[in-house]
Amino acid sequence: MTVTNDSALTQWLLDAPLMELMPRAERSRDEGHGRLMSYSRKVFIPLTHLCRDVCHYCTFAQRPRAGKAAYLSPDDVLSIARAGAAAGCTEALFTLGDKPELRYHAARDALAALGHETTIGYLEAMCALVLRETGLLPHANPGLMSREEIAGLRTVTASQGIMLESLSERLCEPGGVHYGSPDKRPQLRLDTLRLAGELQVPFTTGILIGIGETRRERLDALCAIREIHAEYGHVQEVIVQNFRAKPGTKRANAAEPDLDDLLWTVAAARLILGSEMNIQAPPNLSPGVFPRLIAAGINDWGGVSPVTPDHVNPEAPWPAIVELARQTADAGKLLVNRLPVYPSYARSSEIWLAPEVASRVLRMSDAEGLARDDDWAPGSLVSPRMPAILARSVDPAVDRIIAKAVGGDRLEEPEIVRLFATRDADFERVTFAADELRQAVSGDTIRYVVNRNINYTNICYYRCQFCAFSKGKKHEALRGAPYDLALEEIVRRAVEAWDRGATELCLQGGIHPEYTGETYLGICRAIKTAVPGMHIHAFSPLEVTQGAATLGLSVRSFLAALKTAGLGTLPGTAAEILDDEVRAKICPDKLTTAEWLDVARAAHGLGLRTTSTIMYGHLEQSSSWAKHLLALRDLQKETGGFTEFVPLPFVHMEAPMYLRGRARRGPTFREAVLMHAVARLTLHPGITNIQTSWVKMGPQGAAACLKAGANDLGGTLMNESISRAAGTEHGQEFPPEAMEQLIRSLGRQPEQRSTSYGPVMTERRQASMRAAVLAPVILTPPRKLAVVG
The missing domain is CATH 3.20.20.70 (Aldolase class I)
Structure with missing residues (x-):
């Protein structure tokens, strides 16, 4: 199927059967990413659970409570980050509510006690602290941001993000899941996404499916992301996240999207956004179906923490990384650890990262821009170890190249x-x-x-x-x-x-x-x-x-x-x-x-x-x-x-x-x-x-x-x-x-x-x-040379 415009592509995606979309999406993904499936080894730092929004599906946002600190203290932040560093993490994922100081006196008072006026100002300080003290690379998801706030965070983060979630204005009206949530207005979120592009920030975004939107609205959101990325080239990953009903929310009894709906959306995202885009589906929200998600076109599992729970979806535990690697290998792919900034941005760090962050990224990455997979370094006494072998097959392209080389032909x-x-x-x-x-x-x-x-x-x-x-x-x-x-x-x-x-x-x-x-x-x-x-x-x-x-x-x-x-x-x-x-x-x-x-x-x-x-x-x-x-x-x-x-x-x-x-x-x-x-x-x-x-x-x-x-x-x-x-x-x-x-x-x-x-x-x-012991060497000091003849 060849399409010439978004309208034709949207209609084709809406009409085509899933079993036609998935193979096309899988081929597209393989063109851009080959056998690699990436993930980021992260530690989850919930800086504050306060938020001025009242999304009807969210259990992360909480109201101020007596006796409970409104924000993690610097010591709390460092404690979590150090545990992550000790567990081999490379990413410190900061999650927090949108600008709670605009709603709660308790937030304003807590910030004042911490020496800050805004939540994002405190976030910037904590990102700097973690970067300086632990070497972890911060990734920040603070919601809507101004140009100045994005620029400030850029100096201390490897990447930033905001979930677009949906372009549907209906969801912001009475009865919609975003009613009463001023930061969820689609245009405002698009504005933040665009500002990040102007400031050359590697950025994460995505959509949340099953919250009352239509499939056409999902496609509209994906097309909007593609349009902004085409202008700035900064969208490093797009997440397709499936709604999970949670007790205690207004949507506790709402139907969740079924597997076919999720697979359709993933495949559509791949076909809209192209082979090079990094498309992610969180593995903890879809346990037991990893091969199907891979077959639909994802190339990334997102952040997986060996230390902390998913504070946004606490009911959904992370898969063990060794098990994720095994299941990925069973599906014919190879699990690789990336940094919070994706390889193409890491390899061009002079463009996309602030100098201090770029230095950390360079030191933590391999030649491809992925996270280093060992602690060995040339000249060190650290014992080297050969990489683990999990895959059951070899890429036929590798075999073809080897055969050409063994035959004596010049490789390209x-x-x-x-x-x-x-x-x-x-x-x-x-x-x-x-x-x-x-x-x-x-x-x-x-x-x-x-x-x-x-x-x-x-x-x-x-x-x-x-x-x-x-x-x-x-x-x-x-x-x-x-x-x-x-x-x-x-x-x-x-x-x-x-x-x-x-x-x-x-x-x-x-x-x-x-x-x-x-x-x-x-x-x-x-x-x-x-x-x-x-x-x-x-x-x-x-x-x-x-x-x-x-x-x-x-x-x-x-x-x-x-x-x-x-x-x-x-x-x-x-x-x-x-x-x-x-x-x-x-x-x-x-x-x-x-x-x-x-x-x-x-x-x-x-x-x-x-x-x-x-x-x-x-x-x-x-x-x-x-x-x-x-x-x-x-x-x-x-x-x-x-x-x-x-x-x-x-x-x-x-x-x-x-x-x-x-x-x-x-x-x-x-x-x-x-x-x-x-x-x-x-x-x-x-x-x-x-x-x-x-x-x-x-x-x-x-x-x-x-x-x-x-x-x-x-x-x-x-x-x-x-x-x-x-x-x-x-x-x-x-x-x-x-x-x-x-x-x-x-x-x-x-x-x-x-x-x-x-x-x-x-x-x-x-x-x-039978060599004798060497005599001590003599290092003659610098002197004015005579010509040696």
């Missing part, structure tokens, strides 16, 4: 994004397929290299927003003091590393303002003179570019000079995210994507192989991950010069942009495992080695990645400075014995390798297994 960006979004059984399928491909390509051997990291200076004139390692020449904030290693110390460490069985030195540092290309050339010559057999794996594309510029050489000419001086391979760091929109935010003065790729291309052309990396989990999204992987795949097809791909999850603890509230807490564990698995699939067959970073993932996390497509455990490192500066707690060395023990615990075979994935001599392996 949306296909890669889909793989990164997998959860539950789909996640399990992706990781299993990646590990099967790993076994086919690399067998059961897991390789590692015995190496030493030497970060020769932490002085850097770049100001990358993610870096806790670099210092200005006089800057001693964050971890450690500025240093600039003397050449003698670099050589001493190189000799010591060789004595301990190392085959590789990995050298990188800050971009020191006094370094020139001769500095880098001199380092290579000194190491090769002292330890001729040592492989030098050094200098990111950024250092190469800077060194070339200081000597007036082309990148290719400088790389050739480095090779002559002893450089063996280059680390593919300084890539961060190969997406210039993201780079403009996190490292605006650094190389562009094209410049980074050009350095790698030039190195490959000279026979200098490089690694490739990604730093992920800060402020980017999975579309950026996809762009990055495709850029690497395409260059590998052109040059064949990448030896491996190394995912580097963002370590947030000391990172400046995290401390300023501008980054997430790194990837979730699910995302980190997926980065390895999706990389294996996307980069096949060009890049055959996928490495996992033990210093960021930790041994347990690295083990999980080795079962999800990775085949390399990286280097033993001996000294690790950059991740330690960022806050990782996983140590500075992973000795060969420990690496091999971990590898064997997975039923795999360990093998020491060279930097370029060749075998190592028996003498080197034996030396690595």
Whole structure:
């Protein structure tokens, strides 16, 4: 059925049988939301039960009573909020009556005692208190609001809402359920909805069915919501709530809408509001029929509290979240926890949220804008846990993408994004397929290299927003003091590393303002003179570019000079995210994507192989991950010069942009495992080695990645400075014995390798297994440099 206007659509919806509407609504929902069914884990804070309205179905609103506080005190509010935070909630849902101070002296007196003139003024203060003290994100439903009130609440809430309920003016006349309720006039509620749009507030609204309205009036209300949303784009969810008769109200004996009526309204809402809209039906008001509601087109269960009852419908208990997840999975969908602000608004928080709220949302969300699903973070000692698997089937689209990747075909960006979004059984399928491909390509051997990291200076004139390692020449904030290693110390460490069985030195540092290309050339010559057999794996594309510029050489000419001086391979760091929109935010003065790729291309052309990396989990999204992987795949097809791909999850603890509230807490564990698995699939067959970073993932996390497509455990490192500066707690060395023990615990075979994935001599392996304790390192203070020749 194709309709050209609201009148035709309304008539078709009124005439079409339910069994025709539901499949259409279900298909529309799947187009916009796929397999995901969301909910918000919330705590319910009834700030006041006083209300100036007298809706004939409501038991929430109460009159003032002697001995009963008119409002929750700040201590009461915090007590409820803290219980919610302890139970893993992310949302503090404030419910309250409409402007009771306009009706009751008791409300005015109570507000005055609390230091406020209006209920909404007190609400704003309590939202600020909860946000500041507990970190929960407030969502406020205070009824009608002025522009100033919405704007004030916007500074301390993640979202706001007002139920439109109905557009029927009849319901406000004598005998109607809204008679005597001045705040329920439809136009006034539409005005609030429109003001929220003008102020760019993520907003919740909806309709209440079965209160005396007609089906046509329901459709009129839905069309009005759609019209306002089309203008402002701020309606983040529409609730279809079914009336429940409650004892003690004027409608205690009124008939409730039956299931078919509810299903019809849900399906109609989906077909009017479109595939992208979030449509919700409260699960506690319709127990036992969850599959039918899903089949009618909802994609959200609303707020579900593990702590507090539904104070508006106290007779209807919340379903247990584990049971809701099971029933959702039984219906072929995957339950995901969202924040009170929906993902599309969370991902554009600079538009939709006040700065303090945006920072909290960023820290609480994953790359898709949903709530983080674990407490793990890269570099932390929190034990990671694999996601639970409840679904009984895998999305056929995921299987099709996997088959394409395994066949060696280039995936498109949306296909890669889909793989990164997998959860539950789909996640399990992706990781299993990646590990099967790993076994086919690399067998059961897991390789590692015995190496030493030497970060020769932490002085850097770049100001990358993610870096806790670099210092200005006089800057001693964050971890450690500025240093600039003397050449003698670099050589001493190189000799010591060789004595301990190392085959590789990995050298990188800050971009020191006094370094020139001769500095880098001199380092290579000194190491090769002292330890001729040592492989030098050094200098990111950024250092190469800077060194070339200081000597007036082309990148290719400088790389050739480095090779002559002893450089063996280059680390593919300084890539961060190969997406210039993201780079403009996190490292605006650094190389562009094209410049980074050009350095790698030039190195490959000279026979200098490089690694490739990604730093992920800060402020980017999975579309950026996809762009990055495709850029690497395409260059590998052109040059064949990448030896491996190394995912580097963002370590947030000391990172400046995290401390300023501008980054997430790194990837979730699910995302980190997926980065390895999706990389294996996307980069096949060009890049055959996928490495996992033990210093960021930790041994347990690295083990999980080795079962999800990775085949390399990286280097033993001996000294690790950059991740330690960022806050990782996983140590500075992973000795060969420990690496091999971990590898064997997975039923795999360990093998020491060279930097370029060749075998190592028996003498080197034996030396690595009887390594002496490292001597203390010397961090040479900053000094005026002489040119190193």
